[in-house]
Amino acid sequence: MENKHPADPQLLDEGDPALDPRAFRRALGQFATGVTVITTATADGPVAITANSFSSVSLDPPLVLWSLRKQSRNLPAVQGAPHFAINVLAADQIALSNRFSRSTDDKFGNCDWIPGLGGCPLFAGVAAQFECRHVSAHDGGDHMIFIGHVERYRWFDRASLLFAQGRYALALDHPSAPSDLTVDAAAHPRDDFFLPLLVRAYSYLSGAFDEHRDTEGLDTNQTRVLAFLATRSGASAEVIARLAFLGVSAVEDAIAKLVGMGCVAPRPPGALAITQEGLDRLNRITARAHAFEEQHLAGLDVNDVAATRRVLLALAKRDGS
Ligand SMILES: Cc1cc2nc3c(=O)[nH]c(=O)nc-3n(C[C@H](O)[C@H](O)[C@H](O)COP(=O)(O)O)c2cc1C
Known part of the structure; x- marks a missing residue:
């Protein structure tokens, strides 16, 4: 008799690995x-x-x-x-x-x-x-x-x-794990470093933005692949993986879904292009991102926000991609 698990609204997928190896690989990707x-x-x-x-x-x-x-x-x-x-x-x-x-x-x-x-x-x-x-x-x-x-x-x-989950990541101390660094994490000098601060800020913003991606039926990787193809049409999965800092298998999975949704069309040989449906969806996400930014930056000093944007832009440009 088949094992029945209690219904979990957050279940994404389940099944026999032999029937869908890609889905099986996504499940394995939950192991960091x-x-x-x-x-x-x-x-x-x-x-x-x-x-x-x-x-x-x-x-x-x-x-x-x-x-x-x-x-x-x-x-x-x-x-x-x-x-x-x-x-x-x-x-x-x-x-x-x-x-x-x-x-x-x-x-x-x-x-x-x-x-x-x-x-x-x-x-x-x-x-x-x-x-x-x-x-x-x-x-x-x-x-x-x-x-x-x-x-x-x-x-x-x-x-x-x-x-x-198919992409590169950084380790953060879990907030509920006892730390021997200091009880007052905010006051610790390590907090001054850009990298951990960026990761924490990213983790907060990206988590909060998830509901908007969900509404448009896209996950983080699919959104990144679409945004990439919007400016660099004709790229291959390997190029996208390298320049969007994603694993090749994560990009392939995202592309398979995006093609199924009519957002991306394969342009042989090996090249990909965003479709009108993809552009429309991306535009809707972008509009949501503008509103989201306004909401989450409200209350911060406008000069601070402008300076932060300049610093982030300067650092991003050094990456050269
Ligand atoms: C994050 C990451 C982890 C990988 N882990 C493995 C692995 O454990 N075993 C493996 O065979 N390939 C793994 N690969 C893929 C190989 O690196 C890739 O297939 C190989 O370098 C291709 O070169 P080759 O065909 O010349 O071996 C991984 C790729 C990435 C990006």
């Missing part, structure tokens, strides 16, 4: 992970792959695992290598993650690295590194699972990059 770049050395040069399947396995002996899809062009290199290194990315290393999640011949380009154990590339600016001896490989369906024995590790005083 870090982001790593896993490297190895071969006779033909260095290899690096962005992976969030990394996990610790055992403390004694010190073992870790990760999995690589069998279709990866790098599978033979990893299988044959006696070592691999795990570079755990820091919060400001999205570019490194994007660089090594692409399937190209020259992933390294002018990227700096130093050789670690077995010649495996180690990158600067990471949150942690684990240099491993490759101890075993196991079949895992459409992936191979690799187990490494950690020979050397190092970690740094840097925030980690996270990946959750």
Whole structure:
């Protein structure tokens, strides 16, 4: 007999993974992970792959695992290598993650690295590194699972990059979790840093704006993809993922939904364009965003708001995208 769960109005989807692998992947995306770049050395040069399947396995002996899809062009290199290194990315290393999640011949380009154990590339600016001896490989369906024995590790005083719900994210202390930093978080000097302040402000505003996206039948990723296509028609899913700071699978999911809703039309080969329906929906969201901003900025000094807008714009322009 089928298991019946009590009705939950927030249930988004459920079912048999075999019937809709994309939906299954979205459910898996609810599990937040870090982001790593896993490297190895071969006779033909260095290899690096962005992976969030990394996990610790055992403390004694010190073992870790990760999995690589069998279709990866790098599978033979990893299988044959006696070592691999795990570079755990820091919060400001999205570019490194994007660089090594692409399937190209020259992933390294002018990227700096130093050789670690077995010649495996180690990158600067990471949150942690684990240099491993490759101890075993196991079949895992459409992936191979690799187990490494950690020979050397190092970690740094840097925030980690996270990946959750198909997009990059940052870790925030949970307000209800006991913190050993200080009881009065508002008075703590860490609060002066731009990054945590921006994240907190973003989290508040984005959460409050959700109801407007819901009303227009769009989620955050779909809105970002539409906004991107409105100014850069003809982009591919991979370009959108890179420039909109989203994972390729999140963009593909968003596009599949947007095409179904008639908001985006595939323009072969591999290019996408926003439709009139997409533009209309985006315009309605934009109108809502204007009203929303007015409402949430009401009561703040207009000069402060103007100065903040200038600072945010200047910082955004440095990103160059
Ligand atoms: C955040 C993120 C996590 C990823 N995690 C994995 C993973 O754990 N295993 C995997 O096989 N691919 C993963 N990928 C995709 C690979 O990075 C990508 O398919 C690979 O680098 C493509 O190059 P290749 O075909 O040359 O291997 C991930 C991509 C991103 C953006």
